Amino acid sequence: MKNKTIHHLSHIDLDGYSCQFVMKYTPYKKYNYNANYGAEVRQKLELILENISKKREDAIILITDLNLTSDESRWLHGEVYKMNDRKIDITLTLLDHHGSGESSAKKYKWYFLDVDRCATKITYDYVKEHFEFDEPEWMRRFVDIVNAVDLWKQEDVKNFEYGKVCMRLINETRELSKVMFADIDNNYKLSMLFEATKYMDEEDAAILLDEKIHSIKKEFFKEDKNNTLDNLSTKFIVKLLGDARSEKTIYYKGYRGYLSYGVGNTSIVGNGFLLAYPEYDFIVDVSFRGTMSLRANNQVSVAQISKEWSNGGGHPNAAGGRIIGFKEQYRYDKVKQQIEQVINDKEAVAGDLEYKKEDIV
Numbered sequence: 001m002k003n004k005t006i007h008h009l010s011h012i013d014l015d016g017y018s019c020q021f022v023m024k025y026t027p028y029k030k031y032n033y034n035a036n037y038g039a040e041v042r043q044k045l046e047l048i049l050e051n052i053s054k055k056r057e058d059a060i061i062l063i064t065d066l067n068l069t070s071d072e073s074r075w076l077h078g079e080v081y082k083m084n085d086r087k088i089d090i091t092l093t094l095l096d097h098h099g100s101g102e103s104s105a106k107k108y109k110w111y112f113l114d115v116d117r118c119a120t121k122i123t124y125d126y127v128k129e130h131f132e133f134d135e136p137e138w139m140r141r142f143v144d145i146v147n148a149v150d151l152w153k154q155e156d157v158k159n160f161e162y163g164k165v166c167m168r169l170i171n172e173t174r175e176l177s178k179v180m181f182a183d184i185d186n187n188y189k190l191s192m193l194f195e196a197t198k199y200m201d202e203e204d205a206a207i208l209l210d211e212k213i214h215s216i217k218k219e220f221f222k223e224d225k226n227n228t229l230d231n232l233s234t235k236f237i238v239k240l241l242g243d244a245r246s247e248k249t250i251y252y253k254g255y256r257g258y259l260s261y262g263v264g265n266t267s268i269v270g271n272g273f274l275l276a277y278p279e280y281d282f283i284v285d286v287s288f289r290g291t292m293s294l295r296a297n298n299q300v301s302v303a304q305i306s307k308e309w310s311n312g313g314g315h316p317n318a319a320g321g322r323i324i325g326f327k328e329q330y331r332y333d334k335v336k337q338q339i340e341q342v343i344n345d346k347e348a349v350a351g352d353l354e355y356k357k358e359d360i361v
Contacts, residue, residue: 001351002225003052003058004028004056004058004059004060004061004091004248005028005029005030005031005052005055005057005058006023006026006028006029006030006031006057006060006062007030007031007048007051007052007059007060007061007062008020008023008030008031008032008033008034008045008062008063008064009034009035009045009048009061009062009063009064009066009068009083010033010034010035010043010063010064010065010134011034011035011036011064011065011066011119012034012035012036012178013065013167013170013171014144014146014149014150014163014166014169014170014298015033015065015118015119015150015173016034016064016065016066016119017096017170017186017189017190018119018120018143018146018193019119019120019123019195019339020032020034020064020140020190021063021120021142021193021194022120022123022124022127022139022143022290023123023127025133025136025139026127026131026132026133026134026135027071027132027134028131028132028143031048031051032183032185032186033048033182034049034178034182034272035066035330039064039068039328039330040330041068041072042072042075043329043330043331043334044330045061045072045076047331048061049079049083049147051066051265052088052090053083053088054296056088056089057087057089058088058089058090059090059091060090060092060093060180061076061080061090061091061092061205062093062094062096063092063093063095064093064094064095064096064119064122065095065096065097065099065118065119065120066094066096067096067098067100067104067113068094068101068104068111069104070103070104070107072107073104073107073111076092077108077110079090080092084313086345088119089109092110093110093112093126093308094108094110094111094112095112095119095122095123095126095295096111096112096113096119096122096345097113097114097115097116097117097118097122098113098115098121099113099115101113104108112126117147117151118147118150118151118290119144119148119150119190120143120146120147120150121143121144121147124139124140124143136197138197138200141197141200141201142193142196142197144159144199144323145159145162145163145166145200146163146166146308147159148160149162149164149166149167149238153263154179158205161206161250162205162206162209163202164206165196165206165209165210165213166193166196166209167207168213169192169193169196169213170189170192170193172213172229173188173189173192173217175188175217175221175229175233175237176188176233176237176240177260177261177262177263177264178262179261179262179265179329179330179332179335180240180244180260180261180262180332181237181240183238188220189321192216192217192220195214195216195219196209199212206290207208214229217229217230221233221235223236226261227306230268231270234268234269234272235272236323237263237269237272238269238272238273238276241258241260241269242273242276242277243279245258248260248332248336248340249254249273249280250284250336250340250343251343252343252346252347253323253347255281255282255299255300255305256279256280256281257280257281257282257283257284258273258277258280258282258283258284259273259283259284259335259336259339260283260284260285260286261285261286261329261332261335262285262287262288263285264285264287265294266283266285266293266294267295268316268341269285269295270285270293270295271295271297274295274296274297275297278297281296281299281300282294282296282299282300282302282305283295283296284302284305284339286323286326286335286339288328289326289328290322290325290326290345291320291321291322291323291324292306292310292312292320292321292322293308293320294306294314294318294319294320296316296317296318296319296320297317298316301316302314302315302316302318302319303315303316303319304316305319306319307321307341308346309321309323309343309346310322310323310324323338323342325341326338
């Protein structure tokens with residue numbers, strides 16, 4: 001078992017991240033992935049298979065708190081079979097509690113379904129039976145909290161109330177793009193859960209955690225001196241953007257741009273990035289629905305870029321638009337492919353960009 005790398009795909013709610021939180025205390029090499037239902041599940045599973053295939057290493061694919069459709073189950077079963085046939089030893093395990101997966105659970109041995117426990121509790125019990133587990137003394141208590149709120153056991157008042165705050169802790173931890181910074185965002189959320197374990201047995205624990213959430217978030221982003229959460233997270237995100245420059249850079253008619261996806265808060269983050277990295281002429285953040293937010297710092301007119309790309313507009317240093325036909329993606333590489341296709345198409349037909357100092361308002 002120790003020779004296999006675990007690729008762990010889980011849901012994006014408290015129960016899903018808590019499954020990965022349990023697995024954190026096993027001694028194996030692990031990669032975490034997260035997905036909501038729909039196309040995101042298939043894209044993340046494709047990414048897992050690609051990563052395993054590239055490294056040609058024996059692996060465990062562990063899926064928790066996600067039920068697969070019959071088509072998804074059949075496809076994944078076939079893909080794993082083909083990789084095993086290529087002498088890449090893959091073990092497939094799915095642990096879930098959603099009754100909608102019953103048909104797949106009846107067909108595949110690797111699909112374990114139990115509607116009476118939340119996925120975190122299923123994972124916890126499975127880990128204790130099948131893996132080495134360096135279990136903290138508080139883990140069972142935490143699992144009971146997640147189980148109470150995920151199955152909506154209001155009669156278990158103390159666990160239920162604390163679980164509601166933990167649920168909000170995960171749902172409102174949105175400072176990082178889970179596509180752009182998947183690993184760090186996952187670590188952020190698991191760190192928040194660890195902090196939450198510190199107050200479980202305090203008096204009025206739910207109220208105490210509720211009041212601590214803001215400071216817990218700030219501590220994750222703080223490097224030295226204190227500041228507002230906005231300023232701390234912006235500095236953190238700008239550094240992440242900068243560290244990824246080699247793969248996130250785009251060019252349009254000789255101008256150097258930076259492409260981000262789902263980061264948001266472009267006025268603050270975008271301008272912060274351009275000040276920190278003045279070699280860039282503009283930055284464009286694309287949302288999941290294909291809307292664009294562009295920023296510049298007197299090097300090029302992003303209003304003109306937006307007009308050429310999407311018939312959008314705005315000011316020379318701040319503009320926006322919407323990419324017609326944009327397909328929502330859950331992997332950055334697929335987003336960049338779409339944007340670079342737009343760039344290639346527009347460069348072929350648009351005139352030269354013009355930028356004049358007197359155009360700045």
